[in-house]
Amino acid sequence: MPYSTKVRCSGTHRVATTLLLLTLALPLASLPAHGQQDYVSRYSLYGGYTFLDSPKVSLLENGFHFQAGVNPKTWLALGFDYSISGGSLTLTPSELTTSWQGQLGSLLEYLGANGLLPPGYTAADIALPANSRTQTFAGGPQLEYRHLKKVTLFIRPSVGAIHEVATPQPGSNPIYQVIVTALAPSGKKIDTTPFYGFGGGADFNVTKHIGLRVQADLVYDHLFSDTLKDGRLTTRFSVGPTFSIGKNIAKKQK
DSSP, X not given: OOHHHHHHHHHHHHHXXXXXXXXXXXXXXXXXXXXXXXXXXXXXXXXXXXXXXXXXXXXXXXXXXXXXXXXXXXXXXXXXXXXXXXXXXXXXXXXXXXXHHHHHHHXXXXXXXXXXXXXXXXXXXXXXXXXXXXXXXXXXXXXXXXXXXXXXXXXXXXXXXXXXXXXXXXXXXXXXXXXXXXXXXXXXXXXXXXEEEEEEEEEEESSSSEEEEEEEEEEEEOTTTTTBSSOEEEEEEEEEEEEEEEEEHHHHTO
16 A cells, blocks of 8 residues: 555544544533433434545545434433445555455466566556445444433444445556456445444534534444455544434433
Protein backbone atom coordinates (compact mmCIF):
# COMPACT_ATOMS: atom_id res chain seq x y z
CA MET A 1 0.00 0.00 0.00
CA PRO A 2 1.41 3.45 -0.89
CA TYR A 3 2.62 5.53 2.07
CA SER A 4 0.00 8.24 1.49
CA THR A 5 -2.78 5.65 1.62
CA LYS A 6 -1.45 4.24 4.88
CA VAL A 7 -1.39 7.73 6.40
CA ARG A 8 -4.97 8.38 5.30
CA CYS A 9 -6.20 5.05 6.65
CA SER A 10 -4.52 5.38 10.03
CA GLY A 11 -5.68 8.99 10.26
CA THR A 12 -9.33 8.22 9.54
CA HIS A 13 -9.20 5.26 11.92
CA ARG A 14 -7.92 7.53 14.71
CA VAL A 15 -10.65 10.05 13.93
CA ALA A 16 -13.32 7.35 14.01
CA THR A 17 -11.99 5.90 17.26
CA THR A 18 -11.93 9.38 18.83
CA LEU A 19 -15.53 9.98 17.74
CA LEU A 20 -16.52 6.63 19.24
CA LEU A 21 -15.01 7.61 22.59
CA LEU A 22 -16.55 11.09 22.45
CA THR A 23 -19.94 9.58 21.66
CA LEU A 24 -19.80 7.63 24.89
CA ALA A 25 -18.09 10.30 26.99
CA LEU A 26 -19.74 13.61 26.06
CA PRO A 27 -23.02 12.92 27.89
CA LEU A 28 -21.08 12.70 31.16
CA ALA A 29 -20.89 16.49 31.04
CA SER A 30 -24.62 16.48 31.78
CA LEU A 31 -24.36 14.36 34.91
CA PRO A 32 -25.31 17.23 37.27
CA ALA A 33 -28.76 17.34 35.63
CA HIS A 34 -30.03 14.30 37.54
CA GLY A 35 -33.67 13.37 37.44
CA GLN A 36 -35.71 10.46 36.16
CA GLN A 37 -37.24 11.22 32.75
CA ASP A 38 -41.01 11.50 33.08
CA TYR A 39 -41.73 10.79 29.40
CA VAL A 40 -40.60 7.64 27.58
CA SER A 41 -42.31 6.96 24.27
CA ARG A 42 -43.41 3.52 23.15
CA TYR A 43 -41.73 3.92 19.74
CA SER A 44 -38.75 5.77 18.30
CA LEU A 45 -37.47 6.54 14.80
CA TYR A 46 -34.05 7.76 13.75
CA GLY A 47 -32.47 8.81 10.44
CA GLY A 48 -29.12 10.48 9.93
CA TYR A 49 -25.71 10.75 8.35
CA THR A 50 -23.24 7.91 8.83
CA PHE A 51 -19.72 7.00 7.82
CA LEU A 52 -18.00 3.62 7.89
CA ASP A 53 -14.24 3.43 8.32
CA SER A 54 -12.47 0.12 7.48
CA PRO A 55 -8.74 0.96 7.55
CA LYS A 56 -7.68 -2.62 6.83
CA VAL A 57 -8.85 -2.17 3.23
CA SER A 58 -8.40 1.64 3.11
CA LEU A 59 -12.17 2.07 2.82
CA LEU A 60 -14.06 5.16 4.00
CA GLU A 61 -17.76 5.34 3.11
CA ASN A 62 -20.45 7.98 3.61
CA GLY A 63 -24.15 7.27 3.70
CA PHE A 64 -27.50 7.09 5.52
CA HIS A 65 -28.47 5.33 8.74
CA PHE A 66 -32.01 4.35 9.80
CA GLN A 67 -33.30 2.85 13.06
CA ALA A 68 -36.75 1.95 14.37
CA GLY A 69 -37.38 0.78 17.91
CA VAL A 70 -40.00 -0.15 20.47
CA ASN A 71 -39.60 0.28 24.24
CA PRO A 72 -41.17 -2.58 26.23
CA LYS A 73 -39.48 -1.12 29.33
CA THR A 74 -38.09 2.32 30.14
CA TRP A 75 -34.59 0.80 30.29
CA LEU A 76 -34.91 -1.55 27.30
CA ALA A 77 -35.45 -1.01 23.57
CA LEU A 78 -35.80 -3.60 20.81
CA GLY A 79 -35.13 -2.40 17.32
CA PHE A 80 -34.10 -2.72 13.69
CA ASP A 81 -30.98 -1.06 12.29
CA TYR A 82 -30.11 -0.41 8.64
CA SER A 83 -27.41 1.62 6.93
CA ILE A 84 -26.27 2.13 3.35
CA SER A 85 -23.05 3.86 2.36
CA GLY A 86 -20.58 4.12 -0.48
CA GLY A 87 -16.94 4.96 -1.01
CA SER A 88 -13.68 3.85 -2.58
CA LEU A 89 -10.85 1.53 -1.61
CA THR A 90 -7.47 0.38 -2.89
CA LEU A 91 -6.68 -3.33 -3.23
CA THR A 92 -3.05 -4.46 -2.93
CA PRO A 93 -1.66 -8.01 -3.43
CA SER A 94 -0.65 -8.31 0.25
CA GLU A 95 -4.35 -8.32 1.18
CA LEU A 96 -5.14 -11.36 -0.99
CA THR A 97 -5.28 -14.98 0.14
CA THR A 98 -2.16 -17.11 -0.38
CA SER A 99 -3.86 -18.86 -3.28
CA TRP A 100 -4.67 -15.60 -5.06
CA GLN A 101 -1.20 -14.21 -4.41
CA GLY A 102 0.23 -17.30 -6.11
CA GLN A 103 -2.08 -16.90 -9.09
CA LEU A 104 -1.22 -13.23 -9.37
CA GLY A 105 2.50 -14.04 -9.26
CA SER A 106 2.08 -16.57 -12.05
CA LEU A 107 0.11 -14.05 -14.08
CA LEU A 108 2.81 -11.40 -13.73
CA GLU A 109 5.49 -13.94 -14.70
CA TYR A 110 3.53 -14.78 -17.86
CA LEU A 111 3.02 -11.12 -18.76
CA GLY A 112 6.69 -10.36 -18.11
CA ALA A 113 7.88 -13.28 -20.22
CA ASN A 114 5.79 -11.96 -23.11
CA GLY A 115 7.04 -8.39 -22.80
CA LEU A 116 3.74 -7.08 -21.54
CA LEU A 117 5.10 -5.52 -18.33
CA PRO A 118 7.19 -2.36 -17.89
CA PRO A 119 10.82 -3.06 -16.86
CA GLY A 120 11.13 -3.80 -13.14
CA TYR A 121 7.36 -4.07 -12.62
CA THR A 122 6.43 -6.25 -9.61
CA ALA A 123 3.38 -7.09 -7.51
CA ALA A 124 4.36 -4.27 -5.13
CA ASP A 125 3.45 -1.79 -7.88
CA ILE A 126 -0.17 -2.94 -7.95
CA ALA A 127 -2.75 -0.74 -6.20
CA LEU A 128 -6.10 -1.49 -7.81
CA PRO A 129 -8.82 1.09 -7.06
CA ALA A 130 -12.41 -0.02 -6.54
CA ASN A 131 -15.77 1.47 -5.64
CA SER A 132 -17.80 -0.03 -2.81
CA ARG A 133 -21.44 0.04 -1.73
CA THR A 134 -22.15 -1.40 1.72
CA GLN A 135 -25.42 -2.21 3.47
CA THR A 136 -25.76 -3.35 7.08
CA PHE A 137 -28.76 -5.06 8.69
CA ALA A 138 -29.04 -5.59 12.43
CA GLY A 139 -31.59 -6.03 15.17
CA GLY A 140 -31.75 -6.71 18.86
CA PRO A 141 -31.78 -5.17 22.34
CA GLN A 142 -30.47 -1.84 23.55
CA LEU A 143 -30.00 -0.95 27.22
CA GLU A 144 -30.96 2.64 28.06
CA TYR A 145 -30.09 4.83 31.04
CA ARG A 146 -32.74 7.52 31.65
CA HIS A 147 -31.68 9.02 34.97
CA LEU A 148 -30.52 12.25 33.30
CA LYS A 149 -33.24 14.74 32.48
CA LYS A 150 -31.97 15.84 29.06
CA VAL A 151 -29.78 12.91 27.98
CA THR A 152 -30.49 9.22 27.39
CA LEU A 153 -27.40 7.00 27.36
CA PHE A 154 -27.46 3.61 25.65
CA ILE A 155 -25.29 0.61 24.87
CA ARG A 156 -25.97 -2.41 22.67
CA PRO A 157 -24.48 -5.49 21.08
CA SER A 158 -23.98 -4.99 17.33
CA VAL A 159 -24.83 -8.25 15.60
CA GLY A 160 -26.15 -8.60 12.07
CA ALA A 161 -25.25 -9.00 8.42
CA ILE A 162 -23.19 -6.85 6.09
CA HIS A 163 -23.67 -6.88 2.32
CA GLU A 164 -21.08 -5.33 0.06
CA VAL A 165 -20.69 -4.81 -3.68
CA ALA A 166 -17.12 -3.99 -4.75
CA THR A 167 -16.56 -2.82 -8.31
CA PRO A 168 -12.90 -2.70 -9.44
CA GLN A 169 -11.91 0.34 -11.51
CA PRO A 170 -9.06 -0.78 -13.80
CA GLY A 171 -9.52 2.18 -16.14
CA SER A 172 -7.31 1.95 -19.22
CA ASN A 173 -4.52 0.11 -17.38
CA PRO A 174 -4.10 -3.20 -19.30
CA ILE A 175 -2.43 -4.94 -16.35
CA TYR A 176 -5.31 -4.05 -14.03
CA GLN A 177 -7.79 -5.13 -16.69
CA VAL A 178 -6.22 -8.60 -16.77
CA ILE A 179 -6.23 -8.81 -12.96
CA VAL A 180 -9.89 -7.80 -12.77
CA THR A 181 -10.80 -10.42 -15.36
CA ALA A 182 -9.21 -13.04 -13.09
CA LEU A 183 -10.52 -11.73 -9.75
CA ALA A 184 -14.01 -10.64 -10.81
CA PRO A 185 -15.01 -11.97 -14.25
CA SER A 186 -18.44 -10.31 -13.94
CA GLY A 187 -16.82 -6.94 -13.25
CA LYS A 188 -17.78 -6.87 -9.55
CA LYS A 189 -17.53 -8.85 -6.32
CA ILE A 190 -20.62 -9.34 -4.14
CA ASP A 191 -20.68 -10.86 -0.68
CA THR A 192 -22.83 -11.04 2.47
CA THR A 193 -21.45 -12.14 5.83
CA PRO A 194 -22.23 -11.81 9.57
CA PHE A 195 -20.64 -9.12 11.73
CA TYR A 196 -20.43 -8.72 15.49
CA GLY A 197 -19.27 -6.07 17.93
CA PHE A 198 -20.69 -3.42 20.24
CA GLY A 199 -22.03 0.12 20.10
CA GLY A 200 -23.47 2.93 22.11
CA GLY A 201 -24.20 6.61 22.26
CA ALA A 202 -26.60 9.22 23.53
CA ASP A 203 -29.87 10.94 22.71
CA PHE A 204 -29.87 14.64 23.58
CA ASN A 205 -33.54 15.35 24.28
CA VAL A 206 -34.30 18.75 22.71
CA THR A 207 -38.05 18.41 23.30
CA LYS A 208 -40.31 15.61 24.50
CA HIS A 209 -40.63 14.22 20.98
CA ILE A 210 -37.44 15.34 19.19
CA GLY A 211 -33.81 14.72 20.00
CA LEU A 212 -30.32 14.55 18.54
CA ARG A 213 -28.73 11.10 18.46
CA VAL A 214 -24.95 10.62 18.41
CA GLN A 215 -23.73 7.03 18.25
CA ALA A 216 -20.95 4.72 17.14
CA ASP A 217 -20.34 1.00 16.63
CA LEU A 218 -17.18 -1.07 16.35
CA VAL A 219 -17.66 -4.41 14.56
CA TYR A 220 -15.67 -7.23 12.97
CA ASP A 221 -16.44 -9.05 9.71
CA HIS A 222 -14.66 -11.05 7.03
CA LEU A 223 -16.14 -10.07 3.69
CA PHE A 224 -14.84 -11.70 0.50
CA SER A 225 -13.08 -14.46 2.43
CA ASP A 226 -12.50 -16.26 -0.89
CA THR A 227 -10.29 -13.36 -1.99
CA LEU A 228 -9.11 -11.43 1.09
CA LYS A 229 -6.99 -13.31 3.64
CA ASP A 230 -7.98 -11.26 6.71
CA GLY A 231 -11.14 -9.95 8.28
CA ARG A 232 -11.49 -6.31 9.24
CA LEU A 233 -12.64 -3.99 11.99
CA THR A 234 -15.12 -1.32 10.93
CA THR A 235 -16.11 1.77 12.90
CA ARG A 236 -19.50 3.28 12.11
CA PHE A 237 -20.27 6.78 13.35
CA SER A 238 -23.74 8.27 12.99
CA VAL A 239 -25.50 11.50 13.92
CA GLY A 240 -28.99 12.83 13.23
CA PRO A 241 -32.48 13.55 14.59
CA THR A 242 -34.52 11.04 16.57
CA PHE A 243 -38.30 11.11 17.02
CA SER A 244 -40.26 9.76 20.00
CA ILE A 245 -43.74 8.52 19.11
CA GLY A 246 -46.59 6.90 21.03
CA LYS A 247 -47.85 6.55 24.57
CA ASN A 248 -45.83 7.46 27.62
CA ILE A 249 -44.72 4.13 29.13
CA ALA A 250 -42.98 5.88 32.05
CA LYS A 251 -46.39 6.59 33.66
CA LYS A 252 -47.44 2.98 33.25
CA GLN A 253 -44.30 1.66 34.95
CA LYS A 254 -44.27 4.01 37.97
